[in-house]
Amino acid sequence: MIILLVVEAYGLPMLPTYLNFTDGQDIKQGVNFAYAGSTALDQTILKPKSITVDAAAYSLSTQLGWFKKLKPSLCKSKEECDSYFKNSLFLVGEIGGNDINAIIPYKNITKLRELVPLIVEAISNTTTQLIKEGVVELVIPGNFPIGCNSAVLATVNTDKEGDYDQFGGLTTYNAFIEYYNEQLKKAIETLRQQNPNVKITYFDYYGAAKRLFQAPQQYGGLSF
Secondary structure (H helix, E strand, C coil): CCHHHHHHHHCCCCCCHHHHHHCCCCCCCCECCCCCCCCCCCCHHHHHHHCHHHHHHHHHHHHHHHHHHHHHHHHHCCHHHHHHHHHCCCCCCCCCCHHHCCCCHHHCCHHHHHHHHHHHHHHHHHHHHHHHHHEEEHHHHCCHHHHHHHHHHHHHHCHHHHCCCCCCCEEEHHHHHHHHHHHHHHHHHHHHHHHCEEEEEEEEEHHHHHHHHHHHHHHCCCCC
């Protein structure tokens, strides 16, 4: 997970995961609430759409609940929480990728686009809840170019040359993620306007990852 790489890069101690948290463990330097395979949307939203994701039980709203449950261990009074959160950074995501991946086998961009406002709303609502809890600095990443993902390439498996860009990525699926990221950025801008005293940063995972696919040699990778 990205947060673990960031922690390692800055020489910080690894963040304990919430589900492996034990009483008495020092969590003042941070906690990882993420769960591999988790979704932005709850099962109550995904099930009626016939979308099955095993880890949907650990959705974003569940992770928010974990934070609220653990918060008294971080700070007690409003003053103490204000002081603590003033020096804290919250990374919200990347989340939503597993919701999207569950629909890839349908090979239906329309179905994918229908999920976008729901995912963006879930992220926006969670961010708003965190701000109400006293959080003042957050990072919200966009999604990756899934059209370059080997699993997506294998699933879609089209033999039409025009479906691919010059780097071998699926243009339609990458364009979809660009659309998703634009909608997320609009929601972030709305959150900024609603919360002028809160710093909300968008992380461009799409652009960063795209460079890896376009020039892998520059980053220690191979090209074929």
